[in-house]
Amino acid sequence: MGLAVLLRAWRARAGHRLGLGKPLPQVEVAAEVGMSERWYRDLERGATPRLDARTLTALANALRLCADERATLFLYAAGGEPFPAVSPLDGVDLTPLRRLLDLQPTQPAYLTDNAWNVLGHNEAMAEWFPWVQIPGANLIRWALTAPEAREQLADWPRHGRAYLAMLRYAMAQYPGNPQLTELLRTALADPACRLIWDNGPVVIANRDGHTFRLRIPRFAPHSVDVVAQVLNPLGYPGLRLTFLNLLAGPDAYTSTDRRNG
Known part of the structure; x- marks a missing residue:
């Protein structure tokens, strides 16, 4: 780096x-x-x-x-930093943001800090991704190292590349952040992640507007396409609100799945 x-x-x-x-x-x-x-x-x-x-x-x-x-x-x-590298858990009341998540009853929504620790989520997120309920849940660690992530994130290498690119960007944004350093160390212990990382220094600031396909038990045997919308609340520096919106209902994928075998 x-x-x-x-x-x-x-x-x-x-x-x-x-x-x-x-x-x-x-x-x-x-x-x-x-x-x-x-x-x-x-x-x-x-x-x-x-x-x-x-x-x-x-x-x-x-x-x-x-x-x-x-x-x-x-x-x-x-030496510019768009957000101060502070921990959002130090005396910050996250209740308003968590209430905002609950106002989205049907689509997954979650709150993460500048190291992608999951600080809040709505019921839909827990139904789609039960791992968010585990203490210490971290989006990047799950996406890069969990076996289920490679099954549920269709075309996982593309996701792995994007998450490693975001991690690279965050390490420039928050130099010396020990949680980011540990995330990178954990990720690079995996051969697939190491191969992606060594293939070139790609950087991505966020995944706002990205569309991707998910294979999750809730919609089995079909897949669903979603778009991620990422918001940075100005009053909470370093935090991200992410909403996953279905591009179509799960029934819309029945014919596509049949065509794809």
Whole structure:
């Protein structure tokens, strides 16, 4: 982890996308930013100077970064943190947010902190995913390491890639967070997760708007498609409210399942 690792990977990818057959040369990146080659070379060696917004924007453009990658670059290089790295359990009353979850009676909804610990959920979430009721339940740990997650999350490698990418982003957002470090250590002990992680430094800020298919006992033998909506309540820094909305009723998948055998 770290900015230097990301810069090297992004530069290599930029060269591939440009059809160079090799990483984009350091001298070209530096020229696009308006800095010296030595300056950029030092960045990839681990130098951590404070960079202004103009320089970071130019660097992001030179490396052809997406929105989440740009945000990660700013977090590392500018030291900015959108949310303070504090524990939401220290004297914070979560009752209003938990009541909000209960106002969603039919679709799963849950509350997590900046390390994806499950702090609250509604009845629908517990019916779909009973594991959330276990003390210490953690979304990332379940999704990456639980055998049932690989059965219930259709196309699990895509989910594994997304969750590891979010974990990478969070570690830039909250450097030194011991819970995130432990989550990564636990995940990388699994060979499948290690393979995804080593395949390249992908970063994703969140899964808001992502659609995916679930295979859960509640709807057996059919699968269901859902879309995740993620909200960050401004009065509760670092917390996430996530709502899973069915794209169609379970009966709508009967014909699809038959076509797929």
